[in-house]
Amino acid sequence: MTEMPYTPTPEEQDALRRIRDRLGPKGWVDDPETLAPWLIDSRNVYEGRCLGMAKPATTQEVSDILAIAYEAGIQIVPQGGNTSRVGGATPDPSGRQLLINLGRMNAVRDIDAANYTMTVEAGCILKDLQDKAESADRLFPLSLGAEGSCQIGGNLASNAGGINVLRYGNARDLVLGLEAVLPDGRVWNGLRRLRKDNTGYDLKQLFLGSEGTLCIITAAVLKLFPLPKERAAALVALSDLDAAVTLLEQARTASADALMSFELMPGFALDWAERHVEGAKQPFDTTYDWTVLLEIGGTRADGSAGQALEGLLERAYEDGHIVDAVLPQSEEQRSQIWFLREAIVDAQVREGAQVKHDVSVPVSRVPDFIRQANAAVIEMMPGIRPYPFGHVGDGNIHYNLSQPVDMAAADFATHREALQRRVHDVALSLDGSISAEHGIGLSKREEMLRCKSDVELETMRALKNLFDPKGLMNPGKTIPAARAETK
Numbered sequence: 498m499t500e501m502p503y504t505p506t507p508e509e510q511d512a513l514r515r516i517r518d519r520l521g522p523k524g525w526v527d528d529p530e531t532l533a534p535w536l537i538d539s540r541n542v543y544e545g546r547c548l549g550m551a552k553p554a555t556t557q558e559v560s561d562i563l564a565i566a567y568e569a570g571i572q573i574v575p576q577g578g579n580t581s582r583v584g585g586a587t588p589d590p591s592g593r594q595l596l597i598n599l600g601r602m603n604a605v606r607d608i609d610a611a612n613y614t615m616t617v618e619a620g621c622i623l624k625d626l627q628d629k630a631e632s633a634d635r636l637f638p639l640s641l642g643a644e645g646s647c648q649i650g651g652n653l654a655s656n657a658g659g660i661n662v663l664r665y666g667n668a669r670d671l672v673l674g675l676e677a678v679l680p681d682g683r684v685w686n687g688l689r690r691l692r693k694d695n696t697g698y699d700l701k702q703l704f705l706g707s708e709g710t711l712c713i714i715t716a717a718v719l720k721l722f723p724l725p726k727e728r729a730a731a732l733v734a735l736s737d738l739d740a741a742v743t744l745l746e747q748a749r750t751a752s753a754d755a756l757m758s759f760e761l762m763p764g765f766a767l768d769w770a771e772r773h774v775e776g777a778k779q780p781f782d783t784t785y786d787w788t789v790l791l792e793i794g795g796t797r798a799d800g801s802a803g804q805a806l807e808g809l810l811e812r813a814y815e816d817g818h819i820v821d822a823v824l825p826q827s828e829e830q831r832s833q834i835w836f837l838r839e840a841i842v843d844a845q846v847r848e849g850a851q852v853k854h855d856v857s858v859p860v861s862r863v864p865d866f867i868r869q870a871n872a873a874v875i876e877m878m879p880g881i882r883p884y885p886f887g888h889v890g891d892g893n894i895h896y897n898l899s900q901p902v903d904m905a906a907a908d909f910a911t912h913r914e915a916l917q918r919r920v921h922d923v924a925l926s927l928d929g930s931i932s933a934e935h936g937i938g939l940s941k942r943e944e945m946l947r948c949k950s951d952v953e954l955e956t957m958r959a960l961k962n963l964f965d966p967k968g969l970m971n972p973g974k975t976i977p978a979a980r981a982e983t984k
């Protein structure tokens with residue numbers, strides 16, 4: 498039986514009409530076909546409905562929408578490029594929530610090259626911002642698989658990570674100032690371009706990573722860096738897993754800490770990428786157990802980054818930490834190796850059902866984590882195929898699991914929660930986190946009850962209540978209900 502769509506109350510209808518009038522036709526979407534892709538998350542796990550999608554073009558419009566919605570008690574789901582891996586930007590199935598998509602707020606308001614900053618609006622596509630910074634001979638280092646479609650507002654709201662965190666930090670480390678609209682429509686203009694501003698509580702850090710539950714981020718002042726003048730990359734095969742940590746230490750030293758990326762990939766993931774993803778080519782003749790893609794950024798275009806890398810790899814080969822290496826000789830070859838790294842994510846999807854993880858542990862404990870997690874999941878389900886890869890340079894492993902070849906995908910899915918709990922337990926026992934860069938959203942919300950203390954959760958709820966006393970901002974995301982209420 499098809500469920501009837503939700504009929505808004507007269508008060509809600511009046512509020513929606515005022516919002517539509519305020520935004521005009523370009524700022525309102527309610528045709529089901531256009532809405533459909535925005536109602537499903539990037540992993541096709543969650544599907545919701547909504548009252549419509551508001552597309553404001555200015556901070557004032559965001560403020561006006563929120564003020565109207567607040568008065569009428571309408572729940573809000575903020576959305577950027579809809580690339581969340583944890584269902585953080587998907588409305589619930591009730592049909593009573595209003596989507597606010599920031600895509601039209603896509604201006605770069607200012608680039609101050611001498612101050613190494615760029616002031617941007619929330620709806621700017623991440624890749625466009627990287628390009629914009631580069632055109633001013635600067636680097637904006639946030640870089641991740643979805644960069645061609647994700648928006649900076651979402652990146653900041655979810656404190657995104659990616660492949661350069663090792664050297665430049667997470668999204669929250671790349672922000673000097675923020676502009677945000679509070680649930681009742683008040684605008685907080687914190688667009689300061691200062692590296693030193695020690696004036697009380699740092700509100701922006703509270704809003705960064707709050708996943709749309711406290712406010713809507715509308716603009717930010719981003720930190721820029723000197724643009725690397727050369728990049729030297731290599732794909733190496735390790736002698737064993739422990740060599741990843743040794744090589745990482747040596748690479749940081751040999752490059753004078755100019756190491757930008759250090760990505761771990763199991764050798765068979767390269768084979769899967771070649772098999773399933775057009776254009777992906779695994780460069781080794783053999784399937785090694787473990788490979789690492791590392792990249793050094795040089796501040797001079799004089800080949801010194803390449804020399805540092807070659808020296809490092811020669812020593813690592815002599816010391817027995819690596820057994821093979823491919824060094825791209827052109828920009829095209831370098832892109833191919835990075836394409837392979839990206840391709841392993843899609844390749845796994847083609848190998849059947851998967852259970853994804855995004856854990857972190859102290860870098861020195863990554864090998865122990867992988868070994869212990871492998872033993873745990875194989876004990877639970879012989880035949881399961883662990884597929885751990887990721888940003889080992891900052892301790893963040895996507896400890897993904899692929900179904901046993903002879904198991905039905907639906908059967909595998911019934912074990913999802915138990916497997917996730919077991920993997921999270923291993924990470925927590927090694928002083929790790931259950932979410933390194935993807936956030937909490939819907940998919941990890943209940944795990945917060947197991948990994949956060951009462952004090953931490955109560956403080957989060959108190960803050961939520963302070964900013965959003967009516968509970969209208971991205972309800973149900975990130976913060977679990979109190980333990981007694983979850984029975």
Ligand code: MLT
Nearest residue numbers: 582642839842853887895
């Ligand atoms: C990656 O590092 O490739 C991504 O975070 C993995 C993913 O999108 O699931």
Ligand code: ZN
Nearest residue numbers: 659887895934
């Ligand atoms: Zn990642």
